[in-house]
Amino acid sequence: xxxxxxxxxxxxxxxxxxxxxxxxxxxxxxxxxxxxxxxxxxxxxxxxxxxxxxxxxxxxxxxxxxxxxxxxxxxxxxxxxxxxxxxxxxxxxxxxxxxxxxxxxxxxxxxxxxxxxxxxxxxxxxxxxxxxxxxxxxxxxxxxxxxxxxxxxxxxxxxxxxxxxxxxxxxxxxxxxxxxxxxxxxxxxxxxxxxxxxxxxxxxxxxxxxxxxxxxxxx
Amino acid sequence: xxxxxxxxxxxxxxxxxxxxxxxxxxxxxxxxxxxxxxxxxxxxxxxxxxxxxxxxxxxxxxxxxxxxxxxxxxxxxxxxxxxxxxxxxxxxxxxxxxxxxxxxxxxxxxxxxxxxxxxxxxxxxxxxxxxxxxxxxxxxxxxxxxxxxxxxxxxxxxxxxxxxxxxxxxxxxxxxxxxxxxxxxxxxxxxxxxxxxxxxxxxxxxxxxxxxxxxxxxxxxxxxxxxxxxxxxxxxxxxxxxxxxxxxxxxxxxxxxxxxxxxxxxxxxxxxxxxxxxxxxxxxxxxxxxxxxxxxxxxxxxxxxxxxxxxxxxxxxxxxxxxxxxxxxxxxxxxxxxxxxxxxxxxxxxxxxxxxxxxxxxxxxxxxxxxxxxxxxxxxxxxxxxxxxxxxxxxxxxxxxxxxxxxxxxxxxxxxxxxxxxx
Ligand SMILES: Nc1ncnc2c1ncn2[C@@H]1O[C@H](COP(=O)(O)OP(=O)(O)OP(=O)(O)O)[C@@H](O)[C@H]1O
Ligand SMILES: [Mg+2]
Numbered sequence: 001x002x003x004x005x006x007x008x009x010x011x012x013x014x015x016x017x018x019x020x021x022x023x024x025x026x027x028x029x030x031x032x033x034x035x036x037x038x039x040x041x042x043x044x045x046x047x048x049x050x051x052x053x054x055x056x057x058x059x060x061x062x063x064x065x066x067x068x069x070x071x072x073x074x075x076x077x078x079x080x081x082x083x084x085x086x087x088x089x090x091x092x093x094x095x096x097x098x099x100x101x102x103x104x105x106x107x108x109x110x111x112x113x114x115x116x117x118x119x120x121x122x123x124x125x126x127x128x129x130x131x132x133x134x135x136x137x138x139x140x141x142x143x144x145x146x147x148x149x150x151x152x153x154x155x156x157x158x159x160x161x162x163x164x165x166x167x168x169x170x171x172x173x174x175x176x177x178x179x180x181x182x183x184x185x186x187x188x189x190x191x192x193x194x195x196x197x198x199x200x201x202x203x204x205x206x207x208x209x210x211x212x213x214x215x216x217x218x219x
Numbered sequence: 220x221x222x223x224x225x226x227x228x229x230x231x232x233x234x235x236x237x238x239x240x241x242x243x244x245x246x247x248x249x250x251x252x253x254x255x256x257x258x259x260x261x262x263x264x265x266x267x268x269x270x271x272x273x274x275x276x277x278x279x280x281x282x283x284x285x286x287x288x289x290x291x292x293x294x295x296x297x298x299x300x301x302x303x304x305x306x307x308x309x310x311x312x313x314x315x316x317x318x319x320x321x322x323x324x325x326x327x328x329x330x331x332x333x334x335x336x337x338x339x340x341x342x343x344x345x346x347x348x349x350x351x352x353x354x355x356x357x358x359x360x361x362x363x364x365x366x367x368x369x370x371x372x373x374x375x376x377x378x379x380x381x382x383x384x385x386x387x388x389x390x391x392x393x394x395x396x397x398x399x400x401x402x403x404x405x406x407x408x409x410x411x412x413x414x415x416x417x418x419x420x421x422x423x424x425x426x427x428x429x430x431x432x433x434x435x436x437x438x439x440x441x442x443x444x445x446x447x448x449x450x451x452x453x454x455x456x457x458x459x460x461x462x463x464x465x466x467x468x469x470x471x472x473x474x475x476x477x478x479x480x481x482x483x484x485x486x487x488x489x490x491x492x493x494x495x496x497x498x499x500x501x502x503x504x505x506x507x508x509x510x511x512x513x514x515x516x517x518x519x520x521x522x523x524x525x526x527x528x529x530x531x532x533x534x535x536x537x538x539x540x541x542x543x544x545x546x547x548x549x550x551x552x553x554x555x556x557x558x559x560x561x562x563x564x565x566x567x568x569x570x571x572x573x574x575x576x577x578x579x580x581x582x583x584x585x586x587x588x589x590x591x592x593x594x595x596x597x598x599x600x601x602x603x604x605x606x607x608x609x610x611x612x613x614x615x616x617x618x619x620x621x622x623x624x625x626x627x628x629x630x631x632x633x634x635x636x637x638x639x640x641x642x
Binding site: 083088090202 | 248249261262271279283284332333381383384386388407611614615617618619621622623624626627635636
């Protein structure tokens with residue numbers, strides 16, 4: 001069994017290498033605190049006696065700390081659980097420090113999770129009034145969207161009507177009303193605009209027309 | 220019109236490649252994201268259940284995490300595809316496919332209102348059997364019902380996608396990856412019943428490279444897949460004509476000498492007086508029928524065999540030009556000249572480079588195919604190499620989804636249209 005004082009020294013050494021300063025706590029309490037890089041760090045220390053139940057409660061406790069915005073770590077004896085089990089904890093953004101005969105070692109740092117976890121926890125722990133405020137805001141948005149929907153369907157009906165009207169006007173002969181022309185010109189302008197935003201493999205691709213003709217009655 | 224606008228905004232491409240799964244929505248621009256096509260099945264435990272990390276399978280970047288932790292790879296790491304095919308009864312493989320699909324779509328789930336799922340265009344190997352289409356549609360169905368990520372989906376063959384990405388409406392696509400080679404004539408749509416497949420790909424070039432390494436005294440390295448592949452990509456050469464190239468090498472040994480330095484080690488691989496064998500590697504991909512390969516087969520290098528997967532025969536030793544001709548001759552006669560004039564090569568197994576001092580002796584893949592076709596008496600052949608071949612399948616998916624009308628429903632008879640899951 002590794003002596004607690006040795007373990008404590010190894011941990012403080014490791015953390016100071018990461019640029020962190022000891023803040024308080026003790027091995028007897030089983031919790032040590034550090035600060036640095038703009039974060040508070042909590043390390044829960046487990047010894048060989050506890051076994052798996054201890055690990056589970058430490059994981060849950062650490063999850064709460066992490067949710068409060070602290071950087072939570074668990075210091076565990078190397079053989080307390082299988083690597084896959086430890087990874088289940090690691091995937092929650094809780095750091096794992098393993099100790100054994102070769103000293104102290106951190107499980108692989110996460111690729112992307114830290115960023116993600118931060119946003120999750122900050123969302124979770126906003127206070128209730130803030131949440132209600134947001135719900136109200138969302139309700140106002142929903143109402144706005146409903147209004148827009150109504151407008152869109154009115155616009156669509158008007159467009160259809162306009163189409164029919166201009167067809168009839170055309171039937172009167174070659175005299176096209178001037179505003180019909182501008183409407184047509186506007187449209188082609190628009191599609192030219194969207195074309196410039198298209199990726200290179202789409203531009204002037206003859207397949208666009210071939211595929212657009214597909215349908216139950218064609219092809 | 221409404222539907223059409225919605226669809227265009229939410230087109231999502233998914234290329235189910237054997238080694239890499241490439242994916243992303245239309246807003247991704249020129250290139251998709253790529254992730255290795257594999258999944259890790261972690262050991263189940265109370266702990267992982269309590270932590271809510273009891274996913275049966277982990278995919279994407281998290282897999283690396285498990286690998287670094289010294290996980291048991293042999294039983295827990297699953298590569299779901301072999302030569303573009305997922306076996307029907309391989310439950311774990313299908314779980315990986317489903318999880319990867321979810322992973323990819325979730326990564327791009329839009330924030331805010333009005334999102335009713337993506338219009339997904341998936342691309343599968345040209346030789347994928349019908350059950351793969353059915354299973355993939357089932358996966359999209361659950362992505363629609365369980366997580367709201369899919370609105371509609373369609374599935375197209377990879378060679379069609381390559382043709383679309385390269386703006387070629389009539390052509391023969393020859394796609395050669397790590398495991399096999401598919402040839403698909405296309406004329407405004409894949410020509411039915413004309414697909415030809417070869418049971419040969421980059422891994423076979425690795426096999427002969429391994430034999431060559433043994434002969435040159437590197438027998439201890441011949442078993443290391445990844446290394447052999449690197450050596451092949453660096454030292455392998457594609458000769459214009461094998462016999463003259465070998466005579467050239469034997470009379471100009473200095474010209475063909477080359478060294479491969481293994482990165483991060485002191486190891487240098489040098490074929491010395493065997494340097495002429497560099498030509499065998501590329502030649503073998505295009506034509507394994509030269510008598511010189513017999514001696515390699517005799518001492519145990521596996522000879523590519525004709526095999527049948529579903530209805531498709533994968534030819535073992537048919538040369539590439541013969542395969543193109545076989546495919547084209549399955550098409551209507553009046554189309555054949557047009558098809559020969561538009562041959563499109565794609566896939567990593569065609570990326571042979573020509574060293575400056577071996578110009579004329581070595582060629583690139585397009586020149587090689589053209590020469591082989593001429594030898595067989597086919598004139599007016601035009602061969603092109605796909606640019607950025609690793610992305611063309613995804614690009615074709617995006618164009619396809621953008622253009623095919625949202626109101627066109629999937630037809631099993633035509634194998635096209637949208638399967639709608641949003642009700
Ligand atoms: N410069 C090169 N010279 C020779 N062979 C190469 C070169 N670069 C890549 N390759 C070979 O191409 C093969 C990989 O091609 P590709 O990426 O198309 O395979 P794939 O299995 O189809 O991948 P995916 O299925 O993920 O699309 C490998 O065998 C690789 O060694
Ligand atoms: Mg491929």
